[in-house]
Every structure is written in C-alpha cells, then in structure tokens.
Amino acid sequence: MSKQEEKREDVRTQKAPGVLYLCATPIGNLEDMTYRAVRILGEVPMIAAEDTRHTRQLLTHFDIHTKLTSYHEHNKMEKGQELVDWMLEGNDLACVSDAGLPGIADPGSMLAQQAIEAGIRVIPLPGANAALSALISSGLDTTRFSFVGFLPKTKQKRKERLDEVKNHLETLLFYEAPHHLKATMDELFDALGDRPAVLARELTKKFEEFSRGTLGTLRPSVSGIEPRGEYVIVVSGKTEENEETQTAKASPAELVEKYIEAGQSKKEAMRSAAQELGISRRDVYQALLEQENG
Helix, strand or coil, rough: CCCCHHHHHHHHHHHCCCCCEECCCCCHHHHHHHHHHHHHHHHCCCCEEEEEHHHHHHHHHHCCCCEEEEEECCCCHHHHHHHHHHHHCCEEEEEECCEECCCCCCCHHHHHHHHHCCCCEEEEEEECCCCHHHHHHCCCCCCCCCEEEEECHHHHHHHHHHHHCCCCCCEEEEEHHHHHHHHHHHHHHHCCCEEEEEEEEEECCCCCEEEEEHHHHHHHHHHCCCCCCCCEEECCCEEHHHHHHHHHHCCHHHHHHHHHHCCCHHHHHHHHHHHHHHHCCHHHHHHHHHHHHH
C-alpha cells in the first residue's frame, strides 16, 4: 500500500467522507437554475468549476460567495485526486461545468468515477441539458436515442465513429461548434445519407432557433453562418425509408425542386443539388433543360 493510499485509509477510519454534488447550470437562460442548486452551491465549502471566471458570474447573479477551484480537461487527473482526498477529509464539493450537466461531454465524469472508486457518495442536481432540450423539441423519435456528442478531432477517427453509429436505429445527438458545423454536416450527409435532421442553436436564449429538414437540405444553409454558440444536431436513426433515400438518389430536377420548396432561390437550389450529387452546376442546368424540353 502506497503512502497516499495509507493516508486515505487513515482518513476513512477517522471521519465520514464528504459528498460530491454534480450540479447542472443554465445553458443560456439563468431562470433555468433550480432552487436546490442555488441552495447547495451556497452551502458547500468549495465548487470545482471548468472556468472559474465564467462560474463566478453565475454565482454573483445569485449572490453566492462560495470558494471556487479550477477543474478542467487539462488538469482532471491530478486535480481530481486532490479533490477526492479533500472530500475524504469530510468536505462536501460541488462540481459544475460551463453550462448544462457536468459529466456530459466534459471532465465531470472523471471526477465522479474517482469519487465512486474512493467510496464517496455522488449526488446529481438535475437541470438544463442542451442535447435533451434539442431532442424533445426536434419532432424526431424520442423513445430511443444515442448521445454521440462531439466527434473526434482527426478525420480517420471521425469516420470510424460515424461508421459505428450509422446503422443505429435510434435518434442520434451530436454537439458541434459553429466554425466546424459545415464540415460536420458534410460528413454526416456522406456517412448517414439524406436523413431527417434538426439543427438547434442558442437554446433557451433570446434568439433560440430550430432548423428542420434533412441533412441534404440543411447543409447549404450553414455555409454562411457566423460562429455563435454551440449547436446540437439531431439526426433520425436508420430506417427503411432512410436506406431507400440513400441508395436511390433523386434526379437533379427533383433535388432542385426540393431545395426551392425549402426556401432557396432557383440559383441556390441548383448549387445545392450539384453539391449533393457531386456534379457541376452546368450538368444540373443541362438536366433541367432536358426535362423542360422532354
């Protein structure tokens, strides 16, 4: 047994360990903070936060003056063990992310694992979550779903992840930053086909927006978007209808008509159809002429 382990064993015999609270914070609208979360954040002796400056603004709004300590992706192993040792001394700790539930696409999950391994009780303080908020408002199937989160950074790993989920029957939930959105939408379309999909951004905020359509019709609409807030991409699971759409591509004329019905001008629709079919706009134009003259 190492000295560190001996120290923890000595602490366990002396006093009961503290509690780890995983506390949800608003994803945009401060009114989504729960009464319980406000109370607990004010009662615990310390809060572990992804970004202490960001969390301090939240605490100031609710007149909470609890001590903050930094806990994030780059220090989660070493700092996590320090926090576990601190809780083993009998201190309660609250963990918060920048927004939403800690542990969902952030290092809070690692702290929960370390606490559980040390025999520390972990208590959730439920609240706002971007993925579930987008899902229930999407109009897509909510009975079964898979949270994929952010795709890996490397192109090969991203392809492997999409290959893993492309045959899933349940609705798929992705997170993406706006400056990567266009590339990700292209990858999703290539891997999954032209499935029903919803883009959600600025959730719970003044300019909350849901864009509904298919991966094919939504792709062109994101090309000119300025970076602003993270996106949730909700995509239908694999169905027979989706499979037929993927294997039997529409004609250029059908695609142009589909994009026009989605609100694009004829010129934009021709560009979108060309992009989807992997042909030139001249080929699309020629196909339209042939149909009109046919």
